[in-house]
Amino acid sequence: MSSFRNTLPSRHVLIVGGGIAGPALALFLDKAGIRSAIYEAHPELADIGGAICIAPNGMNILAQIGLADQVAAAGTPITSMAFHTPKGRLLGTMAYGQTAGAGRPAIALSRAVFHAMLLEAAAARGIAVHYGKRLAAIDDDGTRVNATFEDGSEAQGDILIGADGIRSRVRRCILPDAPEPAFTGLVGAGGFLPNSAVPNVEPNGEHVMHLIYGTKAFIGYAFGDRGTADGAFWWYALARDKPLDAASRAALMGDAGKQALLAAGNDWSPEIRAMLTKTTRVIPPLDIFDMPSLPAWSSGRVALIGDAAHAVSPHSGQGVSMALEDALVMARELRDAPTAEMAFATFVEKRRERTEKVIAFGRHSGNSKRHGPVISFIQSLLMPLFLRFAPSFAWVYDHREEWERPEEEKRAA
Numbered sequence: 001m002s003s004f005r006n007t008l009p010s011r012h013v014l015i016v017g018g019g020i021a022g023p024a025l026a027l028f029l030d031k032a033g034i035r036s037a038i039y040e041a042h043p044e045l046a047d048i049g050g051a052i053c054i055a056p057n058g059m060n061i062l063a064q065i066g067l068a069d070q071v072a073a074a075g076t077p078i079t080s081m082a083f084h085t086p087k088g089r090l091l092g093t094m095a096y097g098q099t100a101g102a103g104r105p106a107i108a109l110s111r112a113v114f115h116a117m118l119l120e121a122a123a124a125r126g127i128a129v130h131y132g133k134r135l136a137a138i139d140d141d142g143t144r145v146n147a148t149f150e151d152g153s154e155a156q157g158d159i160l161i162g163a164d165g166i167r168s169r170v171r172r173c174i175l176p177d178a179p180e181p182a183f184t185g186l187v188g189a190g191g192f193l194p195n196s197a198v199p200n201v202e203p204n205g206e207h208v209m210h211l212i213y214g215t216k217a218f219i220g221y222a223f224g225d226r227g228t229a230d231g232a233f234w235w236y237a238l239a240r241d242k243p244l245d246a247a248s249r250a251a252l253m254g255d256a257g258k259q260a261l262l263a264a265g266n267d268w269s270p271e272i273r274a275m276l277t278k279t280t281r282v283i284p285p286l287d288i289f290d291m292p293s294l295p296a297w298s299s300g301r302v303a304l305i306g307d308a309a310h311a312v313s314p315h316s317g318q319g320v321s322m323a324l325e326d327a328l329v330m331a332r333e334l335r336d337a338p339t340a341e342m343a344f345a346t347f348v349e350k351r352r353e354r355t356e357k358v359i360a361f362g363r364h365s366g367n368s369k370r371h372g373p374v375i376s377f378i379q380s381l382l383m384p385l386f387l388r389f390a391p392s393f394a395w396v397y398d399h400r401e402e403w404e405r406p407e408e409e410k411r412a413a
């Protein structure tokens, strides 16, 4: 087994992918005194995606790279979820991660604002981000890794971490026979709108995320970015048998998408219909996939983190938080393990069970959004009961990954 820590004092990590997991990993590696550089396919920092909600477990990770307060100041804390019928009747509410000792609340903001913060923090630490570098191939000779990009350029490092998302090229390089992402039967999109356009319904207040299970579509809305004219946002899930083809995608783009959603909700309340018509920016539709279990997350000196290893569907609200937890755990293990291979093995030990449980949770939550009128009606009847006796989601939101190991673990090492 090749030694990582002992023979490579000037360690250098190649990180492929400058989304969420990549820059977060670079920041934790920097904290550990390990050098890294990020290689991102996009030609520049791109303003991609709609709004996200970073769950309490993800906020705990951000606190450990000094970003939690900045993120909290940019977005809106979400402390509860309210469930409604399409006609606007309140079915009940549920706390969002406010169980004992849950720490920071979830924060809703746009992905673009959060992404820019991560990359600015990386730049402030002197971490290089190379744009326009789409990985093509990897050569791992057992002591060094060589990455070749589509523009013909190359980079060398001691190890390579694939943080290149659900369509990961790194995964294809190291696990050519691995299963492909699986379509969840849902298409998602959304839009931004002025805060003043958010329906004034019970329970009122900016810290509530409203969720409406319509007979043909699911829709949610909340407040997000502060300090912008259209910081509030909505998103939807539409059931589909297969991913969108070009024609059905075009029918869901821009204003047509807004009209399609209005049509899918012939039972939406007037407040919801009014909100949709006040949308100022529509997010293009996206087929929702998640990842079947992979046979491995690493090979030799190359490993996967974030969506590349275990994409969870957005219906779990955990994709960003899983990427952040991965980043902390991978950097912590690389800091402390005697070899890269041992760090990768411990990473799998610590992360596989939890991420697979979250994938199943996301699938279950997504399935509850693809029922027809009859099941939706029964669901709305049962919702108040469910909310009263809801299972605890503390295992999702209260989970804590800490950069500093507990004293007993340190003594045992």
Ligand SMILES: Cc1cc2nc3c(=O)[nH]c(=O)nc-3n(C[C@H](O)[C@H](O)[C@H](O)COP(=O)(O)OP(=O)(O)OC[C@H]3O[C@@H](n4cnc5c(N)ncnc54)[C@H](O)[C@@H]3O)c2cc1C
Pocket: 016, 017, 018, 019, 020, 021, 022, 039, 040, 041, 042, 051, 052, 053, 054, 055, 133, 134, 135, 136, 163, 164, 165, 166, 167, 168, 169, 170, 188, 189, 286, 305, 306, 307, 308, 311, 312, 313, 314, 317, 318, 319, 320, 321, 322, 323
């Ligand atoms: C519609 C939608 C809504 C969501 N809402 C939420 C939410 O509310 N809360 C939440 O926690 N999560 C949410 N998620 C999930 C979350 O966005 C992802 O789980 C998270 O972004 C994963 O981070 P990542 O860094 O692993 O991958 P990504 O963020 O996808 O980043 C991967 C990066 O790798 C780059 N890349 C790809 N291929 C290459 C290559 N060959 N070479 C170099 N670079 C490459 C990409 O350009 C990208 O920048 C949502 C996802 C979707 C689709």
